[in-house]
Amino acid sequence: MVVYLVGAGPGDPDLVTLKAIKALKKANVVVYDRLANEEILKYADGAEFIYVGKKAGEHYKKQEEINQILVDEGKKHDVVVRLKGGDPFVFGRGGEEMLALLEERILVEFIPGVTSAVGVPTSVGLPVTHRSVATSLTIVTGHEDPTKSQKQVKWNFNADTIIILMGIGMLEENTREIMRYKDPKTPVCVIERGTTANQKIITGTLEDIAQKNIEPPALVVVGHVVDVFKEAREKEVSL
Ligand SMILES: C[S@@+](CC[C@H](N)C(=O)[O-])C[C@H]1O[C@@H](n2cnc3c(N)ncnc32)[C@H](O)[C@@H]1O
Structure with a gap:
Protein backbone atom coordinates (compact mmCIF):
# COMPACT_ATOMS: atom_id res chain seq x y z
CA MET A 1 0.00 0.00 0.00
CA THR A 115 3.00 25.27 -8.75
CA SER A 116 0.71 28.09 -9.86
CA ALA A 117 2.93 30.46 -7.85
CA VAL A 118 5.70 30.25 -10.44
CA GLY A 119 4.13 28.33 -13.34
CA VAL A 120 1.30 30.80 -13.93
CA PRO A 121 3.53 33.93 -14.14
CA THR A 122 5.99 32.01 -16.33
CA SER A 123 3.21 30.87 -18.66
CA VAL A 124 2.33 34.50 -19.48
CA GLY A 125 5.94 35.64 -19.82
CA LEU A 126 6.28 37.23 -16.39
CA PRO A 127 9.70 36.32 -14.95
CA VAL A 128 9.50 36.11 -11.14
CA THR A 129 13.20 37.00 -10.86
CA HIS A 130 15.12 39.17 -13.30
CA ARG A 131 18.76 40.25 -13.23
CA SER A 132 19.13 43.76 -11.72
CA VAL A 133 15.36 43.97 -11.02
CA ALA A 134 14.52 41.10 -8.65
CA THR A 135 16.95 38.76 -6.93
CA SER A 136 14.54 37.41 -4.34
CA LEU A 137 11.02 36.08 -4.17
CA THR A 138 8.44 35.54 -1.44
CA ILE A 139 5.35 33.36 -1.83
CA VAL A 140 2.71 34.17 0.77
CA THR A 141 -0.89 33.34 1.55
CA GLY A 142 -3.28 36.26 1.36
CA HIS A 143 -5.76 34.46 3.55
CA GLU A 144 -4.31 33.19 6.77
CA ASP A 145 -6.30 30.60 8.71
CA PRO A 146 -8.74 32.79 10.71
CA THR A 147 -8.65 30.28 13.60
CA LYS A 148 -4.94 30.97 14.26
CA SER A 149 -4.45 32.72 17.58
CA GLN A 150 -1.69 34.93 16.15
CA LYS A 151 -1.12 36.13 12.59
CA GLN A 152 2.14 34.79 11.12
CA VAL A 153 2.16 37.03 8.02
CA LYS A 154 3.67 40.44 8.83
CA TRP A 155 3.87 41.77 5.22
CA ASN A 156 7.24 43.50 5.85
CA PHE A 157 9.02 41.34 3.28
CA ASN A 158 12.44 42.27 1.97
CA ALA A 159 11.97 40.21 -1.19
CA ASP A 160 11.88 42.12 -4.50
CA THR A 161 8.95 40.03 -5.80
CA ILE A 162 5.94 39.07 -3.68
CA ILE A 163 3.52 36.44 -4.96
CA ILE A 164 0.24 36.20 -3.10
CA LEU A 165 -1.91 33.07 -3.35
CA MET A 166 -5.50 32.97 -2.06
CA GLY A 167 -5.34 36.74 -1.85
CA ILE A 168 -8.29 38.08 -3.84
CA GLY A 169 -10.87 38.26 -1.03
CA MET A 170 -8.37 40.21 1.10
CA LEU A 171 -6.65 42.18 -1.67
CA GLU A 172 -7.50 45.61 -0.27
CA GLU A 173 -6.26 44.74 3.25
CA ASN A 174 -3.14 42.97 1.95
CA THR A 175 -2.08 45.75 -0.45
CA ARG A 176 -2.65 48.31 2.32
CA GLU A 177 -0.27 46.32 4.54
CA ILE A 178 2.38 46.01 1.81
CA MET A 179 2.19 49.77 1.14
CA ARG A 180 3.48 50.33 4.69
CA TYR A 181 6.81 48.95 3.40
CA LYS A 182 6.77 49.43 -0.39
CA ASP A 183 6.03 52.36 -2.73
CA PRO A 184 2.27 52.57 -3.54
CA LYS A 185 3.27 52.92 -7.22
CA THR A 186 4.92 49.47 -7.18
CA PRO A 187 3.52 47.57 -10.19
CA VAL A 188 1.17 44.64 -9.65
CA CYS A 189 -0.09 41.95 -12.00
CA VAL A 190 -3.02 39.67 -11.22
CA ILE A 191 -3.52 36.50 -13.23
CA GLU A 192 -6.93 34.83 -13.03
CA ARG A 193 -7.30 31.14 -13.93
CA GLY A 194 -3.80 31.03 -15.35
CA THR A 195 -2.96 28.45 -18.04
CA THR A 196 -6.67 27.81 -18.73
CA ALA A 197 -8.91 28.98 -21.57
CA ASN A 198 -10.50 31.49 -19.15
CA GLN A 199 -7.24 33.17 -18.20
CA LYS A 200 -7.38 36.92 -17.56
CA ILE A 201 -4.51 39.33 -16.81
CA ILE A 202 -5.06 42.55 -14.89
CA THR A 203 -2.29 45.07 -14.18
CA GLY A 204 -2.13 48.06 -11.86
CA THR A 205 -0.21 49.30 -8.85
CA LEU A 206 -0.33 48.58 -5.15
CA GLU A 207 -2.59 51.60 -4.64
CA ASP A 208 -5.20 50.82 -7.33
CA ILE A 209 -5.25 47.06 -7.98
CA ALA A 210 -7.91 46.33 -5.32
CA GLN A 211 -10.39 48.60 -7.18
CA LYS A 212 -10.23 46.42 -10.29
CA ASN A 213 -12.68 43.68 -11.19
CA ILE A 214 -10.93 40.43 -10.21
CA GLU A 215 -12.38 36.96 -9.74
CA PRO A 216 -10.69 34.08 -7.89
CA PRO A 217 -8.85 31.81 -8.36
CA ALA A 218 -6.12 34.27 -9.12
CA LEU A 219 -2.65 35.11 -7.96
CA VAL A 220 -1.03 38.46 -7.39
CA VAL A 221 2.52 39.38 -8.41
CA VAL A 222 3.93 42.51 -6.76
CA GLY A 223 7.22 44.04 -7.88
CA HIS A 224 9.19 45.54 -10.74
CA VAL A 225 9.28 42.22 -12.56
CA VAL A 226 5.82 43.34 -13.73
CA ASP A 227 7.59 46.13 -15.69
CA VAL A 228 9.65 43.45 -17.44
CA PHE A 229 6.41 41.63 -18.36
CA LYS A 230 4.93 44.87 -19.75
CA GLU A 231 8.08 45.68 -21.72
CA ALA A 232 8.01 42.20 -23.25
CA ARG A 233 4.31 42.58 -24.23
CA GLU A 234 5.10 45.90 -25.96
CA LYS A 235 7.94 44.28 -27.89
CA GLU A 236 5.66 41.37 -28.76
CA VAL A 237 2.93 43.53 -30.33
CA SER A 238 5.50 45.16 -32.61
CA LEU A 239 6.72 41.78 -33.91
C1 LIG B 1 -5.02 26.49 -1.92
S1 LIG B 1 -3.90 27.30 -2.98
C2 LIG B 1 -3.21 25.92 -3.76
C3 LIG B 1 -1.94 26.22 -4.50
C4 LIG B 1 -1.40 25.03 -5.24
N1 LIG B 1 -1.02 23.98 -4.34
C5 LIG B 1 -0.23 25.41 -6.14
O1 LIG B 1 0.90 24.95 -5.90
O2 LIG B 1 -0.45 26.13 -7.11
C6 LIG B 1 -4.99 27.94 -4.20
C7 LIG B 1 -4.53 29.27 -4.76
O3 LIG B 1 -3.54 29.09 -5.74
C8 LIG B 1 -3.67 30.07 -6.74
N2 LIG B 1 -3.95 29.40 -8.02
C9 LIG B 1 -4.07 28.07 -8.23
N3 LIG B 1 -4.26 27.80 -9.53
C10 LIG B 1 -4.25 29.00 -10.15
C11 LIG B 1 -4.39 29.40 -11.52
N4 LIG B 1 -4.58 28.50 -12.49
N5 LIG B 1 -4.32 30.72 -11.82
C12 LIG B 1 -4.12 31.63 -10.85
N6 LIG B 1 -3.98 31.32 -9.55
C13 LIG B 1 -4.05 30.02 -9.21
C14 LIG B 1 -4.79 31.00 -6.33
O4 LIG B 1 -4.23 32.07 -5.61
C15 LIG B 1 -5.61 30.09 -5.43
O5 LIG B 1 -6.38 30.84 -4.52
Whole structure:
Protein backbone atom coordinates (compact mmCIF):
# COMPACT_ATOMS: atom_id res chain seq x y z
CA MET A 1 0.00 0.00 0.00
CA VAL A 2 1.24 3.38 -1.04
CA VAL A 3 -0.34 6.81 -1.22
CA TYR A 4 1.12 9.14 -3.83
CA LEU A 5 0.80 12.85 -3.06
CA VAL A 6 0.65 14.22 -6.60
CA GLY A 7 0.70 17.74 -8.00
CA ALA A 8 -1.72 18.24 -10.91
CA GLY A 9 -0.22 21.55 -12.06
CA PRO A 10 -2.01 24.89 -12.40
CA GLY A 11 -4.71 24.01 -14.93
CA ASP A 12 -3.42 23.25 -18.42
CA PRO A 13 -3.53 19.43 -18.59
CA ASP A 14 -0.32 19.49 -20.64
CA LEU A 15 1.47 20.77 -17.53
CA VAL A 16 1.04 17.49 -15.66
CA THR A 17 4.25 15.52 -15.23
CA LEU A 18 4.88 12.12 -16.79
CA LYS A 19 5.45 10.78 -13.31
CA ALA A 20 1.98 11.94 -12.24
CA ILE A 21 0.43 10.25 -15.28
CA LYS A 22 2.26 6.99 -14.47
CA ALA A 23 0.93 7.07 -10.89
CA LEU A 24 -2.62 7.81 -12.08
CA LYS A 25 -2.46 4.89 -14.52
CA LYS A 26 -1.79 2.41 -11.73
CA ALA A 27 -4.14 3.99 -9.15
CA ASN A 28 -6.91 1.92 -7.56
CA VAL A 29 -8.37 5.08 -6.02
CA VAL A 30 -7.93 8.79 -6.78
CA VAL A 31 -8.79 11.27 -4.03
CA TYR A 32 -9.07 14.77 -5.48
CA ASP A 33 -10.46 18.17 -4.78
CA ARG A 34 -11.40 21.07 -7.02
CA LEU A 35 -8.95 20.95 -9.90
CA ALA A 36 -8.61 23.65 -12.52
CA ASN A 37 -8.90 20.86 -15.08
CA GLU A 38 -10.50 17.49 -14.42
CA GLU A 39 -9.32 16.21 -17.80
CA ILE A 40 -6.30 14.86 -15.92
CA LEU A 41 -8.52 12.24 -14.27
CA LYS A 42 -8.85 10.40 -17.59
CA TYR A 43 -5.41 8.86 -17.00
CA ALA A 44 -6.82 6.90 -14.05
CA ASP A 45 -9.14 4.83 -16.20
CA GLY A 46 -10.81 2.15 -14.06
CA ALA A 47 -9.95 3.76 -10.72
CA GLU A 48 -12.49 4.73 -8.10
CA PHE A 49 -12.77 8.51 -7.69
CA ILE A 50 -13.38 10.19 -4.36
CA TYR A 51 -14.11 13.91 -4.53
CA VAL A 52 -13.26 15.76 -1.32
CA GLY A 53 -13.70 19.36 -2.49
CA LYS A 54 -16.56 21.81 -2.45
CA LYS A 55 -19.83 21.18 -4.23
CA ALA A 56 -22.71 23.66 -4.58
CA GLY A 57 -24.67 23.70 -1.33
CA GLU A 58 -22.20 21.47 0.50
CA HIS A 59 -19.45 22.28 2.95
CA TYR A 60 -15.78 21.66 2.40
CA LYS A 61 -14.59 18.42 3.97
CA LYS A 62 -12.50 19.23 7.00
CA GLN A 63 -8.80 18.43 6.67
CA GLU A 64 -9.11 15.78 9.41
CA GLU A 65 -11.86 14.04 7.40
CA ILE A 66 -9.68 14.06 4.27
CA ASN A 67 -6.76 12.65 6.28
CA GLN A 68 -9.02 9.86 7.53
CA ILE A 69 -10.25 9.04 4.00
CA LEU A 70 -6.62 8.79 2.85
CA VAL A 71 -5.71 6.55 5.76
CA ASP A 72 -8.75 4.29 5.19
CA GLU A 73 -8.17 4.05 1.43
CA GLY A 74 -4.42 3.62 1.93
CA LYS A 75 -5.08 0.59 4.15
CA LYS A 76 -7.53 -0.95 1.69
CA HIS A 77 -5.72 -0.51 -1.65
CA ASP A 78 -2.33 -1.05 -3.25
CA VAL A 79 -2.13 2.37 -4.92
CA VAL A 80 -3.95 5.53 -3.88
CA VAL A 81 -3.34 8.85 -5.62
CA ARG A 82 -4.05 12.03 -3.73
CA LEU A 83 -4.25 14.61 -6.51
CA LYS A 84 -3.92 18.30 -5.74
CA GLY A 85 -3.80 21.46 -7.84
CA GLY A 86 -0.34 22.91 -8.45
CA ASP A 87 2.22 21.37 -6.13
CA PRO A 88 1.00 19.38 -3.10
CA PHE A 89 3.36 21.15 -0.71
CA VAL A 90 2.73 24.76 -1.76
CA PHE A 91 -0.30 25.86 0.24
CA GLY A 92 -1.78 22.45 -0.48
CA ARG A 93 -1.83 20.95 3.04
CA GLY A 94 0.15 18.03 1.64
CA GLY A 95 2.43 18.11 4.68
CA GLU A 96 -0.49 17.42 7.01
CA GLU A 97 -1.66 14.51 4.87
CA MET A 98 1.88 13.07 4.74
CA LEU A 99 2.17 13.15 8.54
CA ALA A 100 -1.30 11.62 9.07
CA LEU A 101 -0.45 8.74 6.71
CA LEU A 102 2.98 8.09 8.23
CA GLU A 103 1.40 8.11 11.69
CA GLU A 104 -0.67 5.11 10.50
CA ARG A 105 2.46 3.47 9.01
CA ILE A 106 1.29 3.96 5.42
CA LEU A 107 3.98 4.50 2.80
CA VAL A 108 3.84 7.91 1.10
CA GLU A 109 5.52 8.97 -2.13
CA PHE A 110 5.73 12.48 -3.53
CA ILE A 111 5.28 13.71 -7.07
CA PRO A 112 5.84 17.44 -7.42
CA GLY A 113 3.63 19.54 -9.63
CA VAL A 114 4.08 22.84 -11.43
CA THR A 115 3.00 25.27 -8.75
CA SER A 116 0.71 28.09 -9.86
CA ALA A 117 2.93 30.46 -7.85
CA VAL A 118 5.70 30.25 -10.44
CA GLY A 119 4.13 28.33 -13.34
CA VAL A 120 1.30 30.80 -13.93
CA PRO A 121 3.53 33.93 -14.14
CA THR A 122 5.99 32.01 -16.33
CA SER A 123 3.21 30.87 -18.66
CA VAL A 124 2.33 34.50 -19.48
CA GLY A 125 5.94 35.64 -19.82
CA LEU A 126 6.28 37.23 -16.39
CA PRO A 127 9.70 36.32 -14.95
CA VAL A 128 9.50 36.11 -11.14
CA THR A 129 13.20 37.00 -10.86
CA HIS A 130 15.12 39.17 -13.30
CA ARG A 131 18.76 40.25 -13.23
CA SER A 132 19.13 43.76 -11.72
CA VAL A 133 15.36 43.97 -11.02
CA ALA A 134 14.52 41.10 -8.65
CA THR A 135 16.95 38.76 -6.93
CA SER A 136 14.54 37.41 -4.34
CA LEU A 137 11.02 36.08 -4.17
CA THR A 138 8.44 35.54 -1.44
CA ILE A 139 5.35 33.36 -1.83
CA VAL A 140 2.71 34.17 0.77
CA THR A 141 -0.89 33.34 1.55
CA GLY A 142 -3.28 36.26 1.36
CA HIS A 143 -5.76 34.46 3.55
CA GLU A 144 -4.31 33.19 6.77
CA ASP A 145 -6.30 30.60 8.71
CA PRO A 146 -8.74 32.79 10.71
CA THR A 147 -8.65 30.28 13.60
CA LYS A 148 -4.94 30.97 14.26
CA SER A 149 -4.45 32.72 17.58
CA GLN A 150 -1.69 34.93 16.15
CA LYS A 151 -1.12 36.13 12.59
CA GLN A 152 2.14 34.79 11.12
CA VAL A 153 2.16 37.03 8.02
CA LYS A 154 3.67 40.44 8.83
CA TRP A 155 3.87 41.77 5.22
CA ASN A 156 7.24 43.50 5.85
CA PHE A 157 9.02 41.34 3.28
CA ASN A 158 12.44 42.27 1.97
CA ALA A 159 11.97 40.21 -1.19
CA ASP A 160 11.88 42.12 -4.50
CA THR A 161 8.95 40.03 -5.80
CA ILE A 162 5.94 39.07 -3.68
CA ILE A 163 3.52 36.44 -4.96
CA ILE A 164 0.24 36.20 -3.10
CA LEU A 165 -1.91 33.07 -3.35
CA MET A 166 -5.50 32.97 -2.06
CA GLY A 167 -5.34 36.74 -1.85
CA ILE A 168 -8.29 38.08 -3.84
CA GLY A 169 -10.87 38.26 -1.03
CA MET A 170 -8.37 40.21 1.10
CA LEU A 171 -6.65 42.18 -1.67
CA GLU A 172 -7.50 45.61 -0.27
CA GLU A 173 -6.26 44.74 3.25
CA ASN A 174 -3.14 42.97 1.95
CA THR A 175 -2.08 45.75 -0.45
CA ARG A 176 -2.65 48.31 2.32
CA GLU A 177 -0.27 46.32 4.54
CA ILE A 178 2.38 46.01 1.81
CA MET A 179 2.19 49.77 1.14
CA ARG A 180 3.48 50.33 4.69
CA TYR A 181 6.81 48.95 3.40
CA LYS A 182 6.77 49.43 -0.39
CA ASP A 183 6.03 52.36 -2.73
CA PRO A 184 2.27 52.57 -3.54
CA LYS A 185 3.27 52.92 -7.22
CA THR A 186 4.92 49.47 -7.18
CA PRO A 187 3.52 47.57 -10.19
CA VAL A 188 1.17 44.64 -9.65
CA CYS A 189 -0.09 41.95 -12.00
CA VAL A 190 -3.02 39.67 -11.22
CA ILE A 191 -3.52 36.50 -13.23
CA GLU A 192 -6.93 34.83 -13.03
CA ARG A 193 -7.30 31.14 -13.93
CA GLY A 194 -3.80 31.03 -15.35
CA THR A 195 -2.96 28.45 -18.04
CA THR A 196 -6.67 27.81 -18.73
CA ALA A 197 -8.91 28.98 -21.57
CA ASN A 198 -10.50 31.49 -19.15
CA GLN A 199 -7.24 33.17 -18.20
CA LYS A 200 -7.38 36.92 -17.56
CA ILE A 201 -4.51 39.33 -16.81
CA ILE A 202 -5.06 42.55 -14.89
CA THR A 203 -2.29 45.07 -14.18
CA GLY A 204 -2.13 48.06 -11.86
CA THR A 205 -0.21 49.30 -8.85
CA LEU A 206 -0.33 48.58 -5.15
CA GLU A 207 -2.59 51.60 -4.64
CA ASP A 208 -5.20 50.82 -7.33
CA ILE A 209 -5.25 47.06 -7.98
CA ALA A 210 -7.91 46.33 -5.32
CA GLN A 211 -10.39 48.60 -7.18
CA LYS A 212 -10.23 46.42 -10.29
CA ASN A 213 -12.68 43.68 -11.19
CA ILE A 214 -10.93 40.43 -10.21
CA GLU A 215 -12.38 36.96 -9.74
CA PRO A 216 -10.69 34.08 -7.89
CA PRO A 217 -8.85 31.81 -8.36
CA ALA A 218 -6.12 34.27 -9.12
CA LEU A 219 -2.65 35.11 -7.96
CA VAL A 220 -1.03 38.46 -7.39
CA VAL A 221 2.52 39.38 -8.41
CA VAL A 222 3.93 42.51 -6.76
CA GLY A 223 7.22 44.04 -7.88
CA HIS A 224 9.19 45.54 -10.74
CA VAL A 225 9.28 42.22 -12.56
CA VAL A 226 5.82 43.34 -13.73
CA ASP A 227 7.59 46.13 -15.69
CA VAL A 228 9.65 43.45 -17.44
CA PHE A 229 6.41 41.63 -18.36
CA LYS A 230 4.93 44.87 -19.75
CA GLU A 231 8.08 45.68 -21.72
CA ALA A 232 8.01 42.20 -23.25
CA ARG A 233 4.31 42.58 -24.23
CA GLU A 234 5.10 45.90 -25.96
CA LYS A 235 7.94 44.28 -27.89
CA GLU A 236 5.66 41.37 -28.76
CA VAL A 237 2.93 43.53 -30.33
CA SER A 238 5.50 45.16 -32.61
CA LEU A 239 6.72 41.78 -33.91
C1 LIG B 1 -5.02 26.49 -1.92
S1 LIG B 1 -3.90 27.30 -2.98
C2 LIG B 1 -3.21 25.92 -3.76
C3 LIG B 1 -1.94 26.22 -4.50
C4 LIG B 1 -1.40 25.03 -5.24
N1 LIG B 1 -1.02 23.98 -4.34
C5 LIG B 1 -0.23 25.41 -6.14
O1 LIG B 1 0.90 24.95 -5.90
O2 LIG B 1 -0.45 26.13 -7.11
C6 LIG B 1 -4.99 27.94 -4.20
C7 LIG B 1 -4.53 29.27 -4.76
O3 LIG B 1 -3.54 29.09 -5.74
C8 LIG B 1 -3.67 30.07 -6.74
N2 LIG B 1 -3.95 29.40 -8.02
C9 LIG B 1 -4.07 28.07 -8.23
N3 LIG B 1 -4.26 27.80 -9.53
C10 LIG B 1 -4.25 29.00 -10.15
C11 LIG B 1 -4.39 29.40 -11.52
N4 LIG B 1 -4.58 28.50 -12.49
N5 LIG B 1 -4.32 30.72 -11.82
C12 LIG B 1 -4.12 31.63 -10.85
N6 LIG B 1 -3.98 31.32 -9.55
C13 LIG B 1 -4.05 30.02 -9.21
C14 LIG B 1 -4.79 31.00 -6.33
O4 LIG B 1 -4.23 32.07 -5.61
C15 LIG B 1 -5.61 30.09 -5.43
O5 LIG B 1 -6.38 30.84 -4.52
